[in-house]
Amino acid sequence: MTRVGMLAVFSLAASSATGQTVSRYQRQVDSLTLAWRGAQSALEANLEEQRVTLALRDTLAVGPLHIMVSPRRRALAQRVAVGALASLSSSYGTSLTLLGRNTFAVRDVTASDGDGVDSTYVLVSEVVGGAQAFRQVVLPDSAIVTTALRMAMLRALARSLDAPPRQWLSATDLPFDTLRAPDWTNARLQLLSSGAAVGQRCYNEDIRACRLALLLDESADPFVDLYDAAERRGLVERMEESGYHRWQGRSPTGCTAGDDGECIAALRGLGTMPHPIRSTHRRELVQVAMAIGGAGAMQRFLSTRGGIDARIQSAAGVPTDSVVHAWIGRVRGGRKPSDDMSPAIAGFSLAWTLVFGAMALRSSRWR
Amino acid sequence: MALTPVRWITLAIALCGVALVVTLREGTPANRERNQDDYRLRANIAGSHLSNAAERLRTAQLIDSVRSALPVGTDSSRYIIARNVPPVAAGVVHDLMRDISRGRPRTPRVPTDVVFIVDTGSAVPGTTRLWYNGAVRTDYAVSRDVGGRCLVVVRLSLRYTNQRWLYNALLSADARRRLLGPCGFVESFGLPSRSIRTWLDSRDWDVALTSLATTANPPWNPPVPWFENTFLGAWSMDFRVRRATSLTGYACAAGSLGDCDVVLLDGNRRVGAREARLWEDSLVSPTWGLDMNDRDYLWYWFAPELGPRGSTLLSEIARSLGHDAFQRFWLSERSVETAFREQAGVSLSEWVVGWARRMYASPHRGPGTPPTGMAMGLIFAAVSVGAALARAARRQIS
Numbered sequence: 001m002t003r004v005g006m007l008a009v010f011s012l013a014a015s016s017a018t019g020q021t022v023s024r025y026q027r028q029v030d031s032l033t034l035a036w037r038g039a040q041s042a043l044e045a046n047l048e049e050q051r052v053t054l055a056l057r058d059t060l061a062v063g064p065l066h067i068m069v070s071p072r073r074r075a076l077a078q079r080v081a082v083g084a085l086a087s088l089s090s091s092y093g094t095s096l097t098l099l100g101r102n103t104f105a106v107r108d109v110t111a112s113d114g115d116g117v118d119s120t121y122v123l124v125s126e127v128v129g130g131a132q133a134f135r136q137v138v139l140p141d142s143a144i145v146t147t148a149l150r151m152a153m154l155r156a157l158a159r160s161l162d163a164p165p166r167q168w169l170s171a172t173d174l175p176f177d178t179l180r181a182p183d184w185t186n187a188r189l190q191l192l193s194s195g196a197a198v199g200q201r202c203y204n205e206d207i208r209a210c211r212l213a214l215l216l217d218e219s220a221d222p223f224v225d226l227y228d229a230a231e232r233r234g235l236v237e238r239m240e241e242s243g244y245h246r247w248q249g250r251s252p253t254g255c256t257a258g259d260d261g262e263c264i265a266a267l268r269g270l271g272t273m274p275h276p277i278r279s280t281h282r283r284e285l286v287q288v289a290m291a292i293g294g295a296g297a298m299q300r301f302l303s304t305r306g307g308i309d310a311r312i313q314s315a316a317g318v319p320t321d322s323v324v325h326a327w328i329g330r331v332r333g334g335r336k337p338s339d340d341m342s343p344a345i346a347g348f349s350l351a352w353t354l355v356f357g358a359m360a361l362r363s364s365r366w367r
Numbered sequence: 368m369a370l371t372p373v374r375w376i377t378l379a380i381a382l383c384g385v386a387l388v389v390t391l392r393e394g395t396p397a398n399r400e401r402n403q404d405d406y407r408l409r410a411n412i413a414g415s416h417l418s419n420a421a422e423r424l425r426t427a428q429l430i431d432s433v434r435s436a437l438p439v440g441t442d443s444s445r446y447i448i449a450r451n452v453p454p455v456a457a458g459v460v461h462d463l464m465r466d467i468s469r470g471r472p473r474t475p476r477v478p479t480d481v482v483f484i485v486d487t488g489s490a491v492p493g494t495t496r497l498w499y500n501g502a503v504r505t506d507y508a509v510s511r512d513v514g515g516r517c518l519v520v521v522r523l524s525l526r527y528t529n530q531r532w533l534y535n536a537l538l539s540a541d542a543r544r545r546l547l548g549p550c551g552f553v554e555s556f557g558l559p560s561r562s563i564r565t566w567l568d569s570r571d572w573d574v575a576l577t578s579l580a581t582t583a584n585p586p587w588n589p590p591v592p593w594f595e596n597t598f599l600g601a602w603s604m605d606f607r608v609r610r611a612t613s614l615t616g617y618a619c620a621a622g623s624l625g626d627c628d629v630v631l632l633d634g635n636r637r638v639g640a641r642e643a644r645l646w647e648d649s650l651v652s653p654t655w656g657l658d659m660n661d662r663d664y665l666w667y668w669f670a671p672e673l674g675p676r677g678s679t680l681l682s683e684i685a686r687s688l689g690h691d692a693f694q695r696f697w698l699s700e701r702s703v704e705t706a707f708r709e710q711a712g713v714s715l716s717e718w719v720v721g722w723a724r725r726m727y728a729s730p731h732r733g734p735g736t737p738p739t740g741m742a743m744g745l746i747f748a749a750v751s752v753g754a755a756l757a758r759a760a761r762r763q764i765s
Contacts, residue, residue: 021647022431025424032420036413043406353747360755362370 047110057107064100065153070107073122073140077106080146084153087146088176091290093299095157102156103127106145109137124148126156133159150176157302168215168308169286170279174298178291179284184334187284191331196276197228202328210324213277214285216309223267226276232263235274239266281327288327289316425488426506426652429520433482444475444554449484456483456523459534467543470581476557477510479517479550486522501656502527503537507548509572509649513558517550521657536658544577544584544682549651551578552681555690556697563696566703569634572651573642573671576678583686584679586726587611592664608727611666612674613639619716620674620723621732627716630672632704639672673719676726683722684711 058074060067062081069077088096109123122145126134134155136148154173158166179187191199194213201209211217212225219225223232236255255263267273290297293316301315309320316323370378437447446464448457460483486504501524508518527533536542547554549572559567567575577584589611591602602610609617616639618626629636643653659665666675673680684707685693692710699706707715723730 022424022427025420025427028420029417029424032413032417036410036417039406039410039413043410046406349743349747353751357751357754359370360751361758 064097066100066103068103068105068107068127073106073108076122076140076142076145079142080106080149083142083146084150087150088153090295091298092157092302093296095299095302096153098160098302099153099156104149104152106149124152126152160302165308165311169282171283174302175283175287175290178287179330181334183284184330185336186334187281188331188334188336190278191281194277195231195234196226197231198226199277202277203332205325205328205332207321207324207328210328211321214282214324215275216320216324222273222276223264229260229263232260232267233258236263236266284331285312285323285327286315288330289323292316292318292323292326423646426520426650427647429484429522430506430508430518430650433480433484433518433520437480437482442474442478444471444479444481446481447483449482451485451487452483452523453485453529456485456534459537463537463543463546466538467546471547471551472555475554477515477517477550477553479519479547479554481519481521481546481550483521483523485525487525501659502530502533503542503657505546505548505653505657507550507572507651509549509553509651510558511564511649517553519547519550521546533658542657545653545657545678547578548572548653549575549578552685552697556685556694560698560700560706562700562702562706563698566632566634568645571641571643571645574673574677574680575682576643576651576653577682581686584676584683584726586728587674587676588728589664589666589675592667604728605730607666608674608730611670613670613672616672616674616677617730618732619719620727621730622720622724623732624714624716624720627719631715631719636672640669642671642678673723674727679726680719680722684718687711687718 058069058071060069060074060077060081062078063085065081065085067077067081085096103126105123105125105127107123108120110120120140121137122140124134124136124138124145134152136151138144138148151173154176158169158172158174161169188203191203194200196213198209198213202213208217212219227235233255236252252262252266255266286301289301289312293300297315297317300317301311304311304314312320312323446460448460452460464481503524504522506520506522508520510517523533549567552575553559555578558564587608588604589607591607608620612620613630615626615630619630641654643651645651654669655665671677684696688696688710696706696710699709701709704715707718711718
């Protein structure tokens with residue numbers, strides 16, 4: 001096979017094309033462009049009619065919130081703003097005054113459904129410098145609009161955090177409530193299947209391992225502290241499959257043959273590290289601090305200056321290690337028994353057997 | 368009250384009636400506020416036609432332009448890197464071509480040119496060119512003339528040329544297998560016979576998109592999407608295969624030879640998602656870019672007849688028959704079915720059933736009961752019948 005060097009050909013102007021096929025497609029494109037423009041103009045004229053009705057706006061103030069509303073959604077906006085503030089005030093307390101700097105919107109919007117049908121919905125958004133920092137289009141139902149507005153508020157509050165705790169949370173919003181039992185079941189499964197040895201050690205109630213896994217402590221040598229040899233080899237093999245090292249010009253063949261030193265060197269060369277456990281666990285930790293700290297917990301979390309350790313301690317009112325201990329306790333308590341066979345299934349099976357047996361015994365002889 | 372046969376039957380009919388009423392009852396359809404649909408539908412349809420035509424125009428221009436700019440042909444295959452490909456990408460391309468050269472013939476029967484370019488094209492005014500179906504697109508111009516060449520145009524999306532994952536994707540095993548596409552076959556085995564070509568044309572060359580088969584294509588074993596992975600249990604492999612194939616394709620994979628005949632040999636069939644389009648008689652454009660194949664959850668909503676491994680069919684046939692036997696099949700003027708049977712000793716459908724077992728972990732036909740469930744059911748039934756028999760044996764007939 002021959003390699004023909006670099007070719008300076010690709011100024012793909014239509015004029016360079018001479019084929020009959022190209023001309024035919026060019027004519028098709030020209031004619032379709034006209035048809036498309038016509039259809040687009042008709043659509044825009046129709047949309048403009050709708051916009052005239054929808055663009056009417058009013059301003060509403062509820063507590064610290066400033067909300068731009070469509071006139072016909074004013075009552076709905078009032079109701080949902082009161083509801084959203086009430087649901088957050090216990091935990092977030094006076095921090096909600098921070099929202100006075102933000103502008104939210106609750107207004108009508110016409111959106112196209114999947115099948116090309118347009119329907120009127122409610123747009124909940126946060127307006128920052130004329131642009132929408134958050135935008136959710138929902139059904140005009142009080143409960144749904146309240147949830148969307150609360151999410152917009154929690155996002156705005158998350159942005160009020162300094163960069164380090166915001167990055168630590170890896171979330172665009174702050175938690176609204178503590179976790180329910182099924183969420184802990186999920187958390188347990190995720191921690192146990194994290195693919196990092198530190199996750200398993202943490203599950204076995206090694207608080208130092210939990211602090212490393214939750215990024216509360218910084219590791220001097222993360223690939224050694226967080227992963228074991230088999231996991232390191234697995235990480236390198238996955239990178240090999242994607243061609244990463246070949247692109248880098250070096251292939252750690254010794255690692256795949258079992259040389260852990262080479263695996264460590266290859267991983268250190270990455271310059272970045274995959275998080276050992278999911279970021280959702282860090283959010284769970286904050287939710288445990290919320291539960292322990294009770295009223296005003298998130299207010300203290302937001303107002304405390306300093307690192308994430310100090311914020312969690314302040315929110316919970318107990319040392320961070322106690323919160324970590326409580327968190328891992330909840331995770332371990334998330335065990336869910338197998339539902340392959342439950343007492344209910346066994347009971348129903350036996351009951352049906354008895355019913356059919358009894359009916360068989362009542363049956364006359366078929367002769 | 369004794370349950371006489373008449374009462375049994377009456378009871379059964381009554382319960383069936385209740386079941387029918389419960390299961391067939393339909394809810395009231397919800398009224399929805401409707402307006403503008405005609406306007407938007409018309410604009411969407413016009414936009415879609417325009418976008419497709421513009422993409423074909425671009426590809427046709429590209430192939431025309433490449434052909435006119437290429438140096439006069441030699442007897443060997445070549446690869447060409449356009450000047451607008453960044454140096455780091457060019458390095459990856461050299462690596463890639465060196466890798467795949469091991470599986471290519473020294474003396475090609477139909478010389479193949481592989482051309483790498485960065486696609487700088489913008490959208491037709493008013494439409495969006497999302498590249499959502501891949502950042503490394505390939506198109507194949509498969510010559511129909513003796514003495515012609517096969518052309519592979521590889522387009523890297525300008526938007527992603529500084530992204531590391533793009534180059535990782537280019538060096539992946541999947542990209543190496545798929546890069547040459549149909550050209551890999553004509554390069555190794557020459558132009559197909561009229562009979563084979565008609566067969567391939569009728570199915571848009573969808574079974575020939577993977578050509579380099581020095582090693583076996585791995586079985587399909589995709590992850591279940593996170594949004595379907597609940598505590599009610601992950602999807603079984605059977606269910607994933609059902610989702611990723613057409614109904615007839617699934618029946619074929621599960622061992623139905625008649626369904627395999629329909630899927631493989633019915634030239635007028637257009638069922639399931641299409642892996643590629645044949646247009647202008649000799650241009651084959653795969654639906655997905657090299658970086659999209661076998662990735663993520665594509666299978667969840669894109670189901671070609673023979674599933675995600677359908678495009679490997681011909682390369683697996685070539686690998687299992689061996690070079691000479693496959694060449695005889697490829698050049699045979701007899702019908703596809705006869706030509707295949709002559710070389711493989713089994714019918715194409717029988718061979719495909721074996722292939723599907725390997726690729727899709729032996730899917731099962733029809734609804735199934737797990738062995739433990741069946742055993743439990745039989746035990747309960749046996750106990751109940753035994754108890755009834757024992758009781759009945761002691762009954763006195765009054």
